[in-house]
Amino acid sequence: MTEKVVALLFEKKSIRILLTFILIFTLIYLLSLTKFIFEPVGAYLTAIAVPIIGAGIIFYITNPIVNWLEKKKVPRIAGTFIVFLLIMLLITIIINFVAPVVQRQFSNFVDSIPKMVDNAERLFEMWQENQNIIPPQFENTIQNVMDNFNQYAETITSSIIGVIGQIFSFVFAFFLIPFFLFFMLKDGYKFVPFISKVLSPKKAKSFKTLTTNINHTLASFIQGQFIVSVCVGAMLYIGYLIIDLDYSLSLALFGLLMNFIPFLGPFLSAIPAIIVGFFQEPIMALWAAIVMIVAQQIESNLISPNVMGRALSIHPLTVITLILAAGGIAGFLGLLFIIPAYAVVKTIIAHFYREWKKKQPEEDPDLF
Structure with a gap:
């Protein structure tokens, strides 16, 4: 009687899934020991x-x-x-x-850094002289920074x-x-x-399919990101030369490297260009921002769709979430590698899920 009850329990999909998770977490616990x-x-x-x-x-x-x-x-x-x-x-x-x-x-x-610092202090002093009321929190913050500068x-x-x-x-x-x-x-x-x-012929075929999919995923991301970043760097350099921005080549190379970071890269690369442009001439900061916006619009609407397409099929909200988490856990390296790592893991899980579905009865092919 007991054996029949156990057999009936194991026939239920929910019980099998629960036991699978228990075994996985047990294995993780044993590995930690x-x-x-x-x-x-x-x-x-x-x-x-x-x-x-x-x-x-x-x-x-x-x-x-x-x-x-x-x-x-x-x-x-x-x-x-x-x-x-x-x-x-x-x-x-x-x-x-x-x-x-x-x-x-x-x-x-x-x-030129000392001159830029002097200009920044002069601007702050001018702002301070022309303000009747300074928020206490802001003033305390500035004073705290000055006191703890050493x-x-x-x-x-x-x-x-x-x-x-x-x-x-x-x-x-x-x-x-x-x-x-x-x-x-x-x-x-x-x-x-x-x-x-x-491997057996069946497993060898599955392994070849898996490695082909992983290779395609990595190749799509790395080759596509490389081409896109080079194009963005070239556009930034041409734009900076047109507006006569100082340190144009260095800032363009910085933009090229930062573009390897999905989503956050363009914003990070814009910061030094805008700062340099502001201290060169205030209106130059606006022109530098316009050059960055134009380059990113061309990249997002023309270059990326044709170079990378939808090879990775990752939702933008997922990208943002992954970048925020990876930046907090692994820092700069996490920002660089989280998207291809996620794409590879997603490819592996999708492959084994398809293999699992092939082995299920036709009347009950779904996981849940």
Whole structure:
């Protein structure tokens, strides 16, 4: 009698789902108790994360070139060397032509900071003299900042020292990127067939479908975001040159890099341009904002729909929520990687859900 009751209970979908969740959370709890086993693995993955991620990003940008050369009967290893030559040529151009201009503009910007600070203090004093009533909260805030300025300076200095240490470790890992990239371009296509050999034909087919979908998702995001960001950077540079904004190349490159952050990037890149424009000439801040708005409108209405389309199929509200959460948890790196990470996880869950539905009876195919 008891066995029949248990069998009837397990036939109910709600009971099966409940037991599945209980087992998942039990597994998570057991993993948390034995996390000391996985700490060396985590340390190893952290150590190789920078070269793997860096090489992976460059791989998705350059792999179409290698594939195109392979279709033209060029051996894959020869195509890989051609890509490396193109990368070296691009780096040479940047070092010889772009870097000196950026360095000169950055030096001029640093030299002009004291003048900008003096102008800001003068503006504040003028505003203070022409105001009969200053909100007490605002005045207290300004006074608190002035009183604790030395403490803030020490905190900033210690933070800079910590960042310098991280930069050295990053630079060391950065030099490993070419080695990872070389083997990704040369042998990356062998990974799926190698894993498929140890799987049954049915599971191998499912694995190939999953990896194809993940590859398409990552390629759509990385290649599309790269093209869009380069176009935005070029438009900003042309616009800044037209309005004769100081440090135009540096600000355009900053806008290019910030555009890799979905949703928030354009707003972050507009702030320094508007500030520089304001101190150059107040009306210039308005022109800088107009250039940014025009560039973003062209990007959102013309470039992005044609380059990226709806490849990721992520709702804007979801993007905003993910960025806010990732920024609070993982900082700047979270802003960069949360959208592709979410897209990959979504692709994996959707794949296994489809596989699960195929195994269900036709009269009861839904999860709930």
